[in-house]
Amino acid sequence: MTAGSAAASRGARKIWLMFIVATVFGAVLVGPYLLLGSDNSRLDVNGGVHYALLVTHIFTALIALVLGPLQFVPAIRTRRQIHRTIGRLYLFAGVLPSALAAVPVALLSGRLITQIGLTIPAVLWLITGTLAYQAARRHDYTQHQNWMMRNYALTFLAVTSRILVPLLLLAQTPFITSAGSIGDRAPSMIPIGQSLGWIVNLIAAETLIRRRRPRSARSRRDVRPSPSGGSARPEDEECGV
Template sequence: MPFALVGLTLIPAVSGALRLVELLGGPHVMPANPRIAGSPAPVVVHILSVVPYAVLGAFQFSSRLRRRRPRWHRAAGRVLVGLGLAVAFSGLWMTLFYPRQTGTGELAYLLRLAVGSAMAASIILGFAAIRRGDVARHQAWMTRAYAVALGAGTQVFTQGVGQAVLGTSELATDLGLGAGWAINLAVAELVIRRPRGRRQGGRPIYPAAKAGAS
């Protein structure tokens, strides 16, 4: 699972890396975006946080790694809380203060506000749950937050399909964006609601969860 999740992030990660190189004075290989050129700070924060969040977060889903290296899992989790909040708040920053992205409409604007807020809330609720020693709720909220963060990977496909079916319009773009997040969250809920024995392989995955949360 971790490598499949990392694979899903490759296209947006490469795109983000190229944009970051461009902002740091490198060659311009991405389409010009005056919104970013005028205020690059939130984009830089977003890229520098979302790529490690997506890659490091993928390995939090490895039950073998959680069992064998619980201390590593907890240490990585603390880093991911900071990275995830940076992803969510920088995304909200861009949504609220950048000019509207060309080719998108009101629906995309509202969706970005909703998913950014939902990601931040999920991380905070997940962190609060593990501090109480509530592993099940911690897993559920962190899975939802990660699903939102991986939206860009799924949107590569949903936007392509949406434009092929509906044409190139604001509505098609907005629906493609929404479909990416909806698919990820639906898969996350299926993972969360799987029987515990199947999800954990019949063995505890946090041998010292309560001790580590205290």
């Protein structure tokens, strides 16, 4: 096995691991909402409309959370029609409705940290999704993948925020005098975890994108004649629009 194929194999395993993590977390997140009872909501809601928007946001976010990693699997990317179908479902059945529902859910929460911490990533979710779609339409597959990485980083907030909250609580343990107050502080930590989560994810995505740039530059230099007489890059054969 060559170094390149070994690296690709490791990358594929990481993507499948992300898919498993996303699926498990997604199942846990939607669990309380399967029976559509507002009494089971993890978040305080102000009436039926607020709850309906919350449920819409959660279930469509689940679509984006689970489908997102599949877009980066090399074996799927080489099958253009499958890649295109998954990408459109991800954007139009997942990201778009979930982001649009997230804004009023955040604003109706009545908590400033939640309003800011969820509205900003929701807007960025829409912007990065739009830029990814436009890049694919103009066949700029490098930028398409970069924007999709940023977009899924925002999607993965559903996972990261749930990891950060316990870590934030543990960090406060030396300053807490009674065991019961740890659980009491959990609800107040959720908005902070949500606000920090998307920032952490975007930093991670940008780091990965910058690491990919030298490889992309080499791929652009390594052009070869295409059957139509022009030139084709390796990534042009992997992505569909």
